[in-house]
Structures are given as structure tokens and as C-alpha cells.
Amino acid sequence: MSFRLPRSSTTTITTTTTTTTTVKPPPSSGSCVVTGDPHYYSFDKRVFDFMGICTYTLSKLCQFDKNLVDFNVEAKNEYWPGNTRVSYVRYVNVDVHGYRITLEQNREVKVDGKSVILPTTLPPEVKISYSGHHVMVTTSFGLSVLFDGNHRAEVKLYDTYSNQVCGLCGNFNGNETDDFLNPSGQLEKDPVDLGNSWQVENDTRLVNRRIIKLHRLKGCVQDSA
Numbered sequence: 600m601s602f603r604l605p606r607s608s609t610t611t612i613t614t615t616t617t618t619t620t621t622v623k624p625p626p627s628s629g630s631c632v633v634t635g636d637p638h639y640y641s642f643d644k645r646v647f648d649f650m651g652i653c654t655y656t657l658s659k660l661c662q663f664d665k666n667l668v669d670f671n672v673e674a675k676n677e678y679w680p681g682n683t684r685v686s687y688v689r690y691v692n693v694d695v696h697g698y699r700i701t702l703e704q705n706r707e708v709k710v711d712g713k714s715v716i717l718p719t720t721l722p723p724e725v726k727i728s729y730s731g732h733h734v735m736v737t738t739s740f741g742l743s744v745l746f747d748g749n750h751r752a753e754v755k756l757y758d759t760y761s762n763q764v765c766g767l768c769g770n771f772n773g774n775e776t777d778d779f780l781n782p783s784g785q786l787e788k789d790p791v792d793l794g795n796s797w798q799v800e801n802d803t804r805l806v807n808r809r810i811i812k813l814h815r816l817k818g819c820v821q822d823s824a
Contacts, residue, residue: 627758628741631658631768633674634751636685639790641769642756645778649767649794652676652686656797658754661765668740670695672754672766673799687750693736696725706734706748767797 629642639647642658659671671694676686693700698721701709708715708727718728724739733745733753741757754768762772769778779787781796 628755629758629761629771631754631756632751633657633688633753633767635687636679637676637687637750639767641767641775641778642764642771643769643773643775643778645769645775647790647793649790650676650684650686651794651798652678654692654799655794656766656799657691657752658756658764658766658768660760660763661770662763664763667760667763668695668738668742670738670742672742672744674752688746688752691744691746691752693744695736695738695742696721696723698725700725700727700736702734702736702744702746702748702752704748706746708734767794 630640631642632638632640634640637649639645639649654673654675657672657674660667660669671692673692673694675689675692677689679685679687690704691702693702699711700721701712703709706729708717710719710721710727715727717734718726720726726737728735728737730745733747733751736742736744741759743753743755745751745753745755756764756771758771760771762770764771765780765782769775770780777786779790779793781787781793783796787793787796
């Protein structure tokens with residue numbers, strides 16, 4: 600009688616290790632809108648009207664932070680054609696990464712005074728394109744500026760800039776009661792004083808690696824109560 604040994608069997612156990620990666624959600628953003636004749640809606644939802652016809656700071660970085668990119672957004676207001684009682688946004692200037700981007704009427708765009716065709720990209724990672732009825736400037740650090748080429752301007756900003764900015768759009772700290780701060784950090788009593796305090800009288804900026812000062816608002820008429 601012969602016996603057959605059973606075949607040896609090998610059992611392989613596979614262990615699967617699951618790695619969980621926590622994805623950090625993107626920063627939330629705030630929005631400031633200037634529209635009509637003109638009505639201002641700050642980052643913190645403060646609403647007011649201001650009829651000045653000069654150039655005014657909408658928003659800029661006011662608290663130095665090495666982790667935040669510097670920027671400046673201005674709006675040039677003019678009287679409505681044929682109506683000297685109300686004004687509107689004539690154009691918007693965006694200063695970022697050494698460029699001056701001007702968003703003009705009829706959705707025309709200039710970069711450092713020269714007309715450009717959209718879409719276009721400026722290094723590092725500044726994009727200018729059409730977005731619906733608006734021209735939009737977008738950056739990699741969370742600033743977006745839109746202008747419809749008529750009267751409506753909007754500034755969008757990541758909340759990483761919360762309480763680090765100033766201008767007519769406010770300080771973006773979630774508290775609308777302190778949105779009327781002037782450049783000195785003092786609280787103004789009404790929109791007229793606030794607007795006049797943010798009038799751009801002298802413009803010092805970097806153009807073609809040269810610091811220049813422009814006296815471009817000489818004789819500009821301020822709004823008055």
C-alpha cells in the first residue's frame with residue numbers, strides 16, 4: 600500500500616494600510632462692491648454712499664506681514680455725464696507685483712499705460728481675463744478685482760487678509776462698526792469725511808524698477824457735506 604503525502608499549502612495574508620490625508624480647506628473670502636452713483640458695500644457689509652469725484656483707495660495692505668503679498672486697489676470717480684449731482688466709477692487701478700493694471704470703460708485694459716489684449720498673464724501668476732460682463736484680475740494669493748467697464752467694481756480677498764487691510768472697503772475684521780477708519784486709524788463720523796480721507800493725492804509706486812511720485816490729482820474737487 601502506498602501513501603501520498605498531502606500537498607503543502609501556503610497561505611498569503613495581505614495587509615492593506617490606509618493612510619488618511621487631511622486636506623486643508625481653502626481660505627474663505629470677502630467681497631467689497633462699489634456700484635451705481637456710487638453705493639459702497641464694505642467687506643463687513645457696511646453700506647454707505649459717497650459722491651466724491653477724485654481717486655480713492657478701495658483696499659490695500661496696511662499691516663506689514665511677511666506672509667502677505669502687498670497690493671493696492673483704487674477707483675477713479677467722475678460725475679455721471681450730464682449730471683453733476685452724482686458720480687460713478689470711471690476706472691479702477693490695481694497695483695500688484697510691480698504692475699499697474701488699469702481697468703477702464705468698455706472693458707478696456709492697460710498694464711503700465713499700455714493697452715493689452717485679453718486674456719493675458721503677468722508673471723508671477725497675475726491673470727487678466729473676461730468673466731461674464733466683467734474684466735477680472737486674479738492673483739495666486741487670493742486677490743481678485745472685477746470691473747464691468749461701466750460703473751460696478753468688486754474687490755474679493757481671502758480672509759488671510761482679515762484685519763490687515765484698509766481703505767473705503769474697510770478692515771475686513773467682521774465688525775462693520777469700525778469700517779469708517781481713516782488712514783490715521785481714527786474713526787470718521789460720516790461717509791464724506793471717510794471718503795475725503797482716502798483720496799489719493801500723491802502716488803508713489805515702482806514703475807520699471809524706478810520709484811516715481813505722481814501729482815495727478817491737483818485741483819481735484821472733494822465731496823462736501
